[in-house]
Amino acid sequence: MDNDIILRVENLKKHFQPHLTFSQSITGAKKRKVVKAVDGVTFDIRKGEIFGLIGESGSGKTTTGKLVMKLIDPTEGTMTFQGEDVTHLEKEALKAYRRKVQMIFQDPYASMNPRFKIRDVLEEPLVIHKIHGDRNEREKALIKALTEVKMNPPEEFLGRWPHMLSGGQRQRIATARTLLLNPAMLVADEPVSMIDLSTRAEILHMMKDVQRDLGLTYLYITHDLSTARYFTDRIAVMYLGRIVEMGPADMIIDDPKHPYTKALIDAVPEPMSGKVGVIKELPISGEIPSPANIPSGCRFHTRCPYAVPACSELPEPELEDCGGGHLHACRRWKEI
Amino acid sequence: MSVNPATTRLGDFWTEFRRSPSGVVGLVLLVLFAAVAVLGPALSPYPEAGTSWRSIEYWQDEPANAPPAWTNLFAREKGAVSARLAAADSAAEEGEGYRVERASFAYDFSYDRPPLDLILHFRVDEPAPVSVAIERPDGRRVELVNSTVEPVSGEARISLDKEAGAAVLDFVRGIEPPEALERLDGSSLEPTAILFAEAEPGLTTAPRALKGKYRITLETIVVDGAEPASEPVPPRLAVVGRVSGLLGTDAQKRDLFSGAVAGVRYALLIGFLTALVSVAVGVVYGALSAYAGGLVDAAMQRFFEIMSSMPLLPFMIVLSAIFKPSIVTMIVLMVLFFWTGSVKTVRSMALQIKEETYIEAAKALGAGGPRILFRHIVPILVPYSFASMALAVPGAIVYEATVSLLGLGDASIVTWGQILHDALSGGAVLNGVWWWVVPPGLLIALMGMTFAFLGFAMDKILHPKLRTR
Numbered sequence: 001m002d003n004d005i006i007l008r009v010e011n012l013k014k015h016f017q018p019h020l021t022f023s024q025s026i027t028g029a030k031k032r033k034v035v036k037a038v039d040g041v042t043f044d045i046r047k048g049e050i051f052g053l054i055g056e057s058g059s060g061k062t063t064t065g066k067l068v069m070k071l072i073d074p075t076e077g078t079m080t081f082q083g084e085d086v087t088h089l090e091k092e093a094l095k096a097y098r099r100k101v102q103m104i105f106q107d108p109y110a111s112m113n114p115r116f117k118i119r120d121v122l123e124e125p126l127v128i129h130k131i132h133g134d135r136n137e138r139e140k141a142l143i144k145a146l147t148e149v150k151m152n153p154p155e156e157f158l159g160r161w162p163h164m165l166s167g168g169q170r171q172r173i174a175t176a177r178t179l180l181l182n183p184a185m186l187v188a189d190e191p192v193s194m195i196d197l198s199t200r201a202e203i204l205h206m207m208k209d210v211q212r213d214l215g216l217t218y219l220y221i222t223h224d225l226s227t228a229r230y231f232t233d234r235i236a237v238m239y240l241g242r243i244v245e246m247g248p249a250d251m252i253i254d255d256p257k258h259p260y261t262k263a264l265i266d267a268v269p270e271p272m273s274g275k276v277g278v279i280k281e282l283p284i285s286g287e288i289p290s291p292a293n294i295p296s297g298c299r300f301h302t303r304c305p306y307a308v309p310a311c312s313e314l315p316e317p318e319l320e321d322c323g324g325g326h327l328h329a330c331r332r333w334k335e336i
Numbered sequence: 337m338s339v340n341p342a343t344t345r346l347g348d349f350w351t352e353f354r355r356s357p358s359g360v361v362g363l364v365l366l367v368l369f370a371a372v373a374v375l376g377p378a379l380s381p382y383p384e385a386g387t388s389w390r391s392i393e394y395w396q397d398e399p400a401n402a403p404p405a406w407t408n409l410f411a412r413e414k415g416a417v418s419a420r421l422a423a424a425d426s427a428a429e430e431g432e433g434y435r436v437e438r439a440s441f442a443y444d445f446s447y448d449r450p451p452l453d454l455i456l457h458f459r460v461d462e463p464a465p466v467s468v469a470i471e472r473p474d475g476r477r478v479e480l481v482n483s484t485v486e487p488v489s490g491e492a493r494i495s496l497d498k499e500a501g502a503a504v505l506d507f508v509r510g511i512e513p514p515e516a517l518e519r520l521d522g523s524s525l526e527p528t529a530i531l532f533a534e535a536e537p538g539l540t541t542a543p544r545a546l547k548g549k550y551r552i553t554l555e556t557i558v559v560d561g562a563e564p565a566s567e568p569v570p571p572r573l574a575v576v577g578r579v580s581g582l583l584g585t586d587a588q589k590r591d592l593f594s595g596a597v598a599g600v601r602y603a604l605l606i607g608f609l610t611a612l613v614s615v616a617v618g619v620v621y622g623a624l625s626a627y628a629g630g631l632v633d634a635a636m637q638r639f640f641e642i643m644s645s646m647p648l649l650p651f652m653i654v655l656s657a658i659f660k661p662s663i664v665t666m667i668v669l670m671v672l673f674f675w676t677g678s679v680k681t682v683r684s685m686a687l688q689i690k691e692e693t694y695i696e697a698a699k700a701l702g703a704g705g706p707r708i709l710f711r712h713i714v715p716i717l718v719p720y721s722f723a724s725m726a727l728a729v730p731g732a733i734v735y736e737a738t739v740s741l742l743g744l745g746d747a748s749i750v751t752w753g754q755i756l757h758d759a760l761s762g763g764a765v766l767n768g769v770w771w772w773v774v775p776p777g778l779l780i781a782l783m784g785m786t787f788a789f790l791g792f793a794m795d796k797i798l799h800p801k802l803r804t805r
Contacts, residue, residue, distance in 0.1 A: 069700055071696060071699060071700060091704075094702075095702045098700065098701065098702040099702065102700065102701075103697070103700040105693050105696070105697055106693075107693055110692060110693035110694060111693045111694055111696075111697045112694055112697070113694045113698075113712055114694075115715055115716065124698065124701055124703070125701045125702070128701055128702045128703050128704075128707065129702060174697075177701070178701075181701075
């Protein structure tokens with residue numbers, strides 16, 4: 001089984017140090033509150049699977065994605081990719097890592113330089129990594145990548161500018177750009193959240209086809225449970241920088257153990273007759289607490305409808321297995 | 337549908353630019369200046385004014401401190417205008433063992449005040465006997481010169497003012513009564529004043545202009561067999577007038593219009609080069625500072641603050657006094673101080689661009705610092721740079737003029753500032769030689785205004801679009 005694991009993340013933490021204000025730096029006050037965006041996450045991603053990372057805004061899922069992408073350096077913890085430690089990488093090793101791990105960004109309108117034509121956008125990874133020096137070869141690679149993401153006819157798009165394309169088309173181009181490097185893994189940070197509902201399914205479909213064709217592994221980051229179920233093999237639910245539940249997608253959605261997961265699932269609107277008029281009453285209330293001021297004990301207890309004094313007094317619960325690879329971090333899961 | 341946004345952006349820019357009247361004025365002036373700079377020598381009577389500004393020989397046939405020719409329009413007594421005449425006809429007469437070469441010039445004198453001098457230029461290879469005569473409209477003929485000339489590098493120059501004194505005195509003797517002749521001081525006699533006056537008593541004291549056609553004949557005797565050492569040059573006659581050219585002449589007999597035209601090139605060169613290099617340096621510096629961030633940014637900003645608080649003028653004056661002042665060192669020095677102008681704005685813009693997702697995307701693709709800086713950040717700053725370049729040009733021109741005015745300019749070229757400096761040291765203001773002071777001053781102001789107008793217009797259009805998209 002161990003050979004199957006492409007990425008192993010252990011106890012990964014990212015703490016941000018806020019800047020001192022002017023008065024603080026003069027008085028030498030040390031009341032800096034560390035923002036614990038990611039506070040010890042552990043997960044494995046198997047080769048060829050689609051791993052979903054789910055959570056509200058502020059749960060640290062995007063930061064986790066950036067850590068995996070190595071856009072930021074972790075404060076603590078280790079990352080192993082294809083059996084090699086990639087926690088801290090030097091310039092050349094980092095460049096090599098980026099050939100294998102690529103990213104699709106949330107906002108397709110912002111992830112391309114508006115002054116680049118589609119051709120320049122697509123050629124950029126090839127130029128950076130000095131692949132296909134020959135012009136014809138490069139042209140062929142671009143056409144192939146565009147065909148892969150179902151941009152037809154591919155030649156027509158090369159001369160266009162990003163602003164001439166729709167969000168869906170841009171996201172296809174963004175995918176094609178990553179595919180040109182032949183990566184082993186793709187980090188997709190909410191790739192469809194900014195796209196029209198009507199094209200979402202199409203894009204996800206395309207991504208799934210690409211994954212099947214090329215044997216890719218995805219780390220799919222989203223706040224949208226409905227696409228997660230459709231798209232992913234396994235899901236990890238994040239809350240305030242920690243994973244609170246993890247397991248096969250069907251198990252998590254159909255039989256959630258953690259009250260937070262339950263609340264998320266309940267919050268999904270259903271566009272069915274008889275139910276549209278009812279705005280659902282959520283079992284949890286309030287906003288996600290500040291990651292600079294994490295509640296003691298179980299970090300969810302401030303919003304948990306089932307919380308008892310023990311939840312805040314006892315130390316933080318660890319993930320435990322309840323069978324079938326389904327892990328959760330709730331002390332009272334049997335009672336609720 | 338597939339319209340290149342670069343062209344539409346340019347089109348939009350032009351539509352907006354046209355709406356700014358000062359911008360259009362600036363553009364028209366710039367085109368005019370550029371045309372003058374390109375056509376330069378073709379426009380001015382002295383094409384080599386730019387390189388020969390300090391050559392005494394080049395300007396020897398012009399009057400000193402002569403007002404512009406058009407001042408005749410407002411003058412009660414019209415002064416003769418400087419002119420250069422080619423021979424009206426020339427002939428050669430073969431003798432035994434020698435040849436007489438004859439050239440005659442026709443000069444139509446229709447002014448109230450005679451020219452200051454008539455100067456003949458002609459080719460001779462060896463010392464040769466020469467005679468010059470003038471035929472006046474009243475039919476009198478005066479033999480002016482009959483001597484042997486020594487050629488200087490194949491060319492002889494005869495100034496009638498200097499050479500014809502004795503002949504003119506003879507001419508006067510036949511006309512003036514003896515008592516007038518007694519009072520006459522031969523050395524103070526102005527030959528041209530006599531030659532272009534009515535032949536009547538009082539000729540030397542109160543000459544009346546004799547208008548009409550004059551003919552000046554030059555005869556040279558060339559010994560046969562002497563091989564011509566130089567190319568045959570047609571003889572020519574320079575009339576040194578009382579007024580000269582479009583903008584007059586200065587105390588060193590230089591044609592100021594030619595100087596002003598030659599100055600356009602240097603003003604544009606100094607302005608453009610300084611602005612281009614300093615803005616390019618400033619943009620890269622600001623973008624690099626923003627992109628690097630942290631300690632590097634802090635260090636670069638402190639250095640920038642030190643540089644921008646240093647006064648340029650004292651530095652330029654001291655350095656020009658120490659080193660041999662040249663246009664190159666002057667431009668380098670100005671660049672060293674001017675680059676700070678755009679840094680702060682560029683840095684703040686780059687800080688904003690740096691946070692764009694496409695920069696992060698490029699990083700995720702593996703792009704290194706230089707690529708992100710020069711392919712992604714700097715191109716977006718280019719429109720802003722154009723505006724700040726236009727605004728930096730007048731500063732450079734004025735600084736050069738200031739340093740030149742203090743007499744520390746590049747001696748091998750001519751700039752408006754240097755003309756002004758010469759005017760001040762030549763006492764132009766005290767002597768009322770306004771044509772020496774006003775045109776270069778106005779041109780400096782006009783050139784500055786051109787770029788200020790352009791810069792303001794561009795700045796107004798480009799500023800709301802600073803936000804990258």
